[in-house]
Amino acid sequence: MLDKYNFKESEPKWQEYWQENKVYAFDPNSEKPIFSIDNPPPTVSGHIHIGHIFSYSQSEFIARYKRMTGYNVFYPFGFDNNGLPTERLVEKERGIRAHTLPREEFTQICLDVASKYVDDYKRVFIMAGNSADFDLKYSTISSEVQKISQKSFLDLYKKGNVYYAQKPAIWCTECRTSIAQAELESKDLESTFNYMNFECKALNKSIEIATTRPEMLCACVCVFVHPEDERYKDFVGQKVEVPLYGFEVPVLTDDVVDKEKGTGAVMCCTFGDETDLLWQEKHNLPIKVAIDDGGRMTELAGKYAGLKIKQAREQIINDLQESGKLIKSETLVHAVSTHERCGTPMEILIKKQWFVDLLSHKDDFIEMGKKVHWYPDYMKNRYFEWVANVDRDWCISRQRYFGVPIPVWYCKHCGQVIVADESQLPCNPIVDKPPVSTCPHCGASEFEAETDVFDTWHTSSVTPQINCGWGTDRYGKMMPMSLRTNAHEIIRTWDFYTIVKSFYHSNCLPWENVMISGFVLADKDNKISKSKNNAKFSPESLINEKSADVTRYWSATGSLGKDIIFSEGEFKNGAKLVNKIWNASKFVLSFLQDYVVKQPTLLPIDQWIIAKFNQMQKSFRAYLDKYEIGLAMAELEKYFWNFCDNYIEIAKRRLYNPQIFGQDATDSAKYACFVVLKEMLKMFAIYLPHICEEIYKDYFEKYEGEISIHKTQISYIPLESVEDIVEQGDAVVEIVSSIRRYKSENNLSLKYEIPKLIIKGYPEYVRTFDGDIKAVGCVLDIQYQNGDERAVIIE
RNA sequence: GGGAGCUUAGCUCAGUUGGUAGAGCACCUGCCUUACAAGCAGAUGGUCAUAGGUUCGAGUCCUAUAGUUCCCACCA
Helix, strand or coil, X not given: CCCCCCHHHHHHHHHHHHHHCCCCCCCCCCCCCEEXXXXXXXXXXXXXXXXXXXXXXXXXXXXXXXXXXXXXXXXXXXXXXXXXXXXXXXXXXXXXXXXXXXXXXXXXXXXXXXXXXXXXXXXXXXXXXXXXXXXXXXECCCHHHHHHHHHHHHHHHHHCXXXXXXXXXXXXXXXXXXXXXXXXXXXXXXXXXXXXXXXXXXXXXXXXXXXXXXXXXXXXXXXXXXCCCHHHHHHCCCEEECCCCCCXXXXXXXXXXXXXXXXXXXXXXXXXXXHHXXXXXXXXXXXXXXXXXXXXXXXXXXXXXXXXXXXXHHHHHHHHHHCCCEEEEEEEEEEEEEECCCCCECEEEEEEEEEECCHHHHHHHHHHHHHCEEECHHHHHHHHHHHHHCCCCEECEECCCCCCECCEEEECCCCCEEECCHHHCCCCCCCCCCCCCCCCCCCCCCEEECCCEECHHHHHCCHHHHHCCCCCHHHHHHCCEEEEEEEHXXXXXXXXXXXXXXXXXXXXXXXXXXXXXXXXXXXXXXXXXXXXXXHHHCXXXXXXXXXXXXXXXXXXXXXXXXXEECCHHHHHHHHHHHHHHHHHHHHHHHCCCCCCCCCCCCCHHHHHHHHHHHHHHHHHHHHHHCCXXXXXXXXXXXXXXXXXXXXXXXXXXXXXXXXXHCHHHXXXXXXXXXXXXXXXXXXXXXXXXXXXXXHHHHHHHHHHCCXXXXXXXXXXXXXXXXXXXXXXXXXXXXXHHHHHHHHHHCCCCCXXXXXEEEEECCCHHHHHHHHHHHHHHCEEEEEEECCCCCEEEEC
């Protein structure tokens, strides 16, 4: 072995080796039980960040653990490179707007940009030592995946779980598309509460209303007051005049109105917000469209037509003020639902859209959620709460360009929906022909292609179907998958929609277990955001500077499901550990050149270190079986430092001096060192795959026979030992510790030889270790005495 | 407004079923000891957020309170 470990040389070398030799490949012909992981396809929306490394490493540890404990691990790697996130990336990077370009041209640019990013993502994940099987790579824009996504739609259509309807949908005026409830993000925005009078001619008095959206005045359909509000009793049933526009609207009552809010009288516009929507349906109010797809005022707004919402609002407030109609305007901060991708406040527009029925099966989704094992368990609450709060069906059509096409045509004559035939998939209705030549409903023969594409989640919600080969024999055998891994922010989207799809398609769970990871925070309060562009947190610079192993070590120090603070200290500990593993291995192996493995009669202290190893591994496995990667590593680490600081110290005199202690004693130490180091390295290989491979390839390969440490199996060390050997050895460490304390307190060198030591109150078996205590404690003579309390007396 | 997590040493956090408070880092002391000074040994340091309760016994279980973070709702 070399003197110093150089990760800069070692890490790329082994990464290449693993890829070339397909060390992590899934074996479809293996007899071993399958452990399948539904690994999240990262959204191709920009550069990979440290949060990716953190959460992907955590689930990757599980893949390695399962691989090394008897499973045939199915660990694919996908990339979510279609849809709005990718479009936004392309628009930003190229400085273009999708709707200003011909569709084909824009799609081609998206494909080019996405493939560049996919390659880059893959490169960085490999740099981080990720052990996914990249031969199982999928991309959500590929034709294979499009086929499954469209098949999912056809299946839902056949089963009546998806429908086409013209109804109010959540709309993003920036992205010019409908979006789903799950894509909304609540944001506190500053706004103004504007008070104005609606005049009632019949009563010759005015009703005062307050609104944050005065630009919607033109779409006002009525004014609501609370039925028991004494102030406005007279107005109920009367008509009032809308300021600036002059048309009249009725005053109605509804108990949703909050008497305390604003003036207690509220104008209802179609649609200013979701309450308006509720009222419109309940009171069957007329619909007036004030805002268009791109967020500009329509003709309805009169002189404000063509203005952006914000501009129109400013101008109308101005006009109200000038005409003396504005009573007052107060600033306030209120929660506004915005599109999570761009931060634009949502609007409600009536459009024809495709919806997946969620509302009639909420109970089933809850039941499914109960059958899944969530790690950590409390994270399931987020799922249940979300499902309980879902109040609209899932709108899956997007008026965008770069995505999976909705495989549908409409009869130009009667509007009949014609869906593609499964044999046509993947299908692009703009190019392809419908499966019928005449409309089955009216017999007409002209059709209009659907130009919308699917919501990206419509595709990513079928990753289990993609992974398990939906439609092939494999599917039945592989579903449900063993494990889904993701961070907590997409429980309500990815996890939820995946459960919905598996319920509708196969009435089975998509996976048995879900492992949730946290986020990386820069400090106690701050997320590491892309906008801050903090270079020191970039995965590449961390890996280049600190090594992939150390970066992985830091990922492992996180607790399951919890956010982690970026900590220099943990990187330091990781670097120390890697260094120590190297030095300890180098030292131990220097005594084991040309070693021939044979199990000798083991000395008690050698039995002790092996027995402790088995004990540690048991708890290590128990933690990993619960996905507690950090606690498992801590167990291993603790054992390792004990091995170095106590066991090696005791064993090394035998290794150095076979002529004094005899061949049997030396063989016993050699065997224990050999076997413990080998098995420890395998366990460390889960977390620190590079350095462990380096040592394995240099030394242990010839004993194990596998071409990589990552193809070996973690195992217990066979041992026939006396009872209580762990307690016995621990007692020895305790005594040695007392001697060390004495020397430290008396400023003595640790090699100072203590002339006489009296050990009181320890069990008889301690005498067995007489030689070990003498050697490591540097004691010349030991006497044993009985006693009630344990004591170590130095004379 | 509803829900969840967290609150333990100066810092970052462990603490499985209740049984004498733990680790790492930092700080301090000592040690060149024939793998490693990027090392080793040791010391200091905590009313386990607060208040009640259950119990022979509570960091752990129950109830309330406070602080904090997150999720959801609140958009007139």
